[in-house]
Amino acid sequence: MQRIFQIDGEETECWLGHDGSRFVLNTPNGTVACQLDPTGLPGGYTLRAKGVVRELRLAVGPEATFVHMNGRTYEVGRVDPAERLAGSDGGTSDDRLVAPMPGVVVSVAVKPGDTVEEGQPLLVIESMKLETTLTAPRDGVVAEMPFAEGDSFGLKDILAQLAPEEE
Amino acid sequence: MTISKLLVANRGEIAARVLRTAKARGLATAVLRHVAEQEGPAHLIADEIVMIDGPTPVAAYLDIPQIVDAAKKIGADAVHPGYGFLSENAAFVAALEEAGVTFVGPTSETIDLMGDKIRARAFVEERGFPVAPSAIEDDDPATFVERARAVGYPLLIKPSAGGGGKGMRVVREDSTLETEIETARREGQRYFGDGRLFVECYIERPRHIEVQVMGDGQGNVVHFWERECSIQRRFQKIIEETPSPALTPEQRDEICETAAGIARAVKYRGAGTVEFIYAQDGAFYFLEMNTRLQVEHPVTELVTGFDLVAEQLRIAAGEGLSATQANIPQTGHSIELRICAEDATADFRPSIGDLLLLDEPSGPGVRVDSGILDGGKVTTDFDPMLSKLIVHGRDRVEAIARARQAVQNYVVLGVTTNTGYLDAILAHPDFASGDVSTGFLAEQSETLTAPGEDISDLLMAAAALSDERLVSDVMQIPEMHRKMGGWRN
Numbered sequence: 001m002q003r004i005f006q007i008d009g010e011e012t013e014c015w016l017g018h019d020g021s022r023f024v025l026n027t028p029n030g031t032v033a034c035q036l037d038p039t040g041l042p043g044g045y046t047l048r049a050k051g052v053v054r055e056l057r058l059a060v061g062p063e064a065t066f067v068h069m070n071g072r073t074y075e076v077g078r079v080d081p082a083e084r085l086a087g088s089d090g091g092t093s094d095d096r097l098v099a100p101m102p103g104v105v106v107s108v109a110v111k112p113g114d115t116v117e118e119g120q121p122l123l124v125i126e127s128m129k130l131e132t133t134l135t136a137p138r139d140g141v142v143a144e145m146p147f148a149e150g151d152s153f154g155l156k157d158i159l160a161q162l163a164p165e166e167e
Numbered sequence: 168m169t170i171s172k173l174l175v176a177n178r179g180e181i182a183a184r185v186l187r188t189a190k191a192r193g194l195a196t197a198v199l200r201h202v203a204e205q206e207g208p209a210h211l212i213a214d215e216i217v218m219i220d221g222p223t224p225v226a227a228y229l230d231i232p233q234i235v236d237a238a239k240k241i242g243a244d245a246v247h248p249g250y251g252f253l254s255e256n257a258a259f260v261a262a263l264e265e266a267g268v269t270f271v272g273p274t275s276e277t278i279d280l281m282g283d284k285i286r287a288r289a290f291v292e293e294r295g296f297p298v299a300p301s302a303i304e305d306d307d308p309a310t311f312v313e314r315a316r317a318v319g320y321p322l323l324i325k326p327s328a329g330g331g332g333k334g335m336r337v338v339r340e341d342s343t344l345e346t347e348i349e350t351a352r353r354e355g356q357r358y359f360g361d362g363r364l365f366v367e368c369y370i371e372r373p374r375h376i377e378v379q380v381m382g383d384g385q386g387n388v389v390h391f392w393e394r395e396c397s398i399q400r401r402f403q404k405i406i407e408e409t410p411s412p413a414l415t416p417e418q419r420d421e422i423c424e425t426a427a428g429i430a431r432a433v434k435y436r437g438a439g440t441v442e443f444i445y446a447q448d449g450a451f452y453f454l455e456m457n458t459r460l461q462v463e464h465p466v467t468e469l470v471t472g473f474d475l476v477a478e479q480l481r482i483a484a485g486e487g488l489s490a491t492q493a494n495i496p497q498t499g500h501s502i503e504l505r506i507c508a509e510d511a512t513a514d515f516r517p518s519i520g521d522l523l524l525l526d527e528p529s530g531p532g533v534r535v536d537s538g539i540l541d542g543g544k545v546t547t548d549f550d551p552m553l554s555k556l557i558v559h560g561r562d563r564v565e566a567i568a569r570a571r572q573a574v575q576n577y578v579v580l581g582v583t584t585n586t587g588y589l590d591a592i593l594a595h596p597d598f599a600s601g602d603v604s605t606g607f608l609a610e611q612s613e614t615l616t617a618p619g620e621d622i623s624d625l626l627m628a629a630a631a632l633s634d635e636r637l638v639s640d641v642m643q644i645p646e647m648h649r650k651m652g653g654w655r656n
Contacts, residue, residue: 059523071575
């Protein structure tokens with residue numbers, strides 16, 4: 001069974017199997033025999049993999065698994081490849097600015113049809129009491145600016161959309 | 168005036184912290200809660216909870232008439248404001264006075280004076296205490312830009328009514344001065360409802376050192392030593408400690424006495440903090456006075472053995488100071504880490520989410536002032552600070568070791584936090600040697616956010632084996648196929 005895991009923004013495609021006695025995770029780096037046993041603590045497990053034994057704390061969120069191990073906390077995003085395929089909608093990620101946080105639009109510097117250069121300020125937003133200027137991710141033409149000054153927006157809303165690049 | 172029932176007009180960790188002391192002193196206690204707010208530790212401690220409402224949760228906590236009414240309705244004879252929100256709002260103090268409710272803090276006149284950075288600065292300068300070269304817009308708005316230029320670069324623009332680093336901009340080149348002034352003015356207008364500005368000479372590689380003071384309102388003032396707060400991101404502190412590793416005993420006495428002198432000059436009442444900019448050559452300048460309890464007050468408590476909230480309540484009840492200067496010790500070393508829901512690798516972007524698992528550290532020399540509960544939710548409604556981890560050791564080396572051990576064992580799962588980043592700061596050789604300035608985090612950002620050892624295979628194994636759907640799907644595949652490496656559907 002396949003899964004795509006995302007760690008620090010990097011995606012890795014894995015495949016989990018079972019050889020009759022234990023689980024085997026196939027990663028691009030090789031095959032890892034692994035075992036996870038509860039310790040009794042809330043979210044506590046012992047992980048055996050790659051010849052090491054680690055005590056960890058773990059919580060499974062809707063989109064990511066949080067792992068506390070070696071005194072650090074890590075976030076492992078989980079993507080089901082089948083769902084990703086179904087959810088694909090064509091536009092590429094550098095065409096749009098996606099809201100990193102919910103917030104409010106402070107000012108809008110451009111309008112649809114404007115030609116912009118990479119790094120040019122498109123709008124100023126305020127999230128958590130901090131002002132941030134969002135700039136064009138590449139040279140292009142503005143297709144949409146869905147929010148006006150004073151509008152509130154939610155997490156992952158599209159704040160600016162550039163016209164697709166011509167091939 | 169005796170106090171028998173205290174309303175804490177705040178939330179989160181500070182509300183819980185104040186309530187604990189109030190209860191220990193035998194007071195009846197109450198705390199506010201916004202109708203849409205998550206349950207927090209304070210709500211479990213208080214005898215009574217007063218629901219408040221407003222267009223946003225923050226607006227509710229800033230709603231003076233509503234909070235004064237709440238105090239009257241429940242028969243509270245005193246209000247503790249915590250920090251932030253209405254803690255430095257003179258109108259709030261005046262409204263409470265009018266309602267016959269005691270404000271646990273200074274007089275509205277003192278708050279007014281110290282809340283206006285320009286008047287405060289002038290007051291301090293007139294009395295012979297050190298201040299940095301500056302230009303004040305109000306002195307002559309028409310020539311402000313010109314006079315700002317004359318201060319020289321780099322310079323720092325600040326809103327006159329500001330605090331907490333909001334709206335502050337460092338300007339290094341003349342070409343950006345005017346646009347930065349406009350941005351600062353807009354931010355000042357929005358955060359504080361006041362767009363007036365001033366600029367001051369920006370001291371390179373400065374340290375931020377502050378002194379805890381406490382006054383009885385009659386002119387008796389003692390200090391509780393200094394705190395070093397140079398570890399800041401976006402002008403906001405995230406690690407504080409005491410004693411400061413930068414000061415010699417003579418400098419320590421000088422800066423602490425200066426702070427006490429400033430507080431004496433206003434006949435200060437209650438707990439306050441005098442903040443200084445400390446230059447590499449040992450010169451120091453008055454920055455501002457915060458007329459409230461600070462976020463970082465616990466480090467002072469751990470080295471002096473005093474409960475500063477208990478002192479505040481004593482003073483508010485007219486019982487005066489419990490200590491004389493000679494019996495306020497500074498024993499061992501204490502460090503505070505602010506645990507924040509933010510991503511240090513993404514420009515400290517605040518993060519939100521459900522708290523899936525919370526296990527906070529404990530042990531000798533470890534104190535946690537927490538504002539969250541397991542199963543709660545972190546939203547964008549309030550500040551991203553979740554809790555504070557405070558440690559005490561016999562010396563700085565032991566305090567750092569304890570802080571590292573404790574922060575590594577601080578388990579917060581479900582929302583991105585800065586625990587790993589805080590540990591990286593504590594592990595940095597410049598932090599260990601005490602050679603830091605307020606620019607330390609920005610200068611060292613790459614080192615501090617560098618990825619550690621690559622353990623992605625282990626993490627993916629843990630994520631895969633804890634994914635119940637994945638595991639059950641794998642086990643449903645006929646055994647023969649399961650065994651075939653690279654089986655794909």
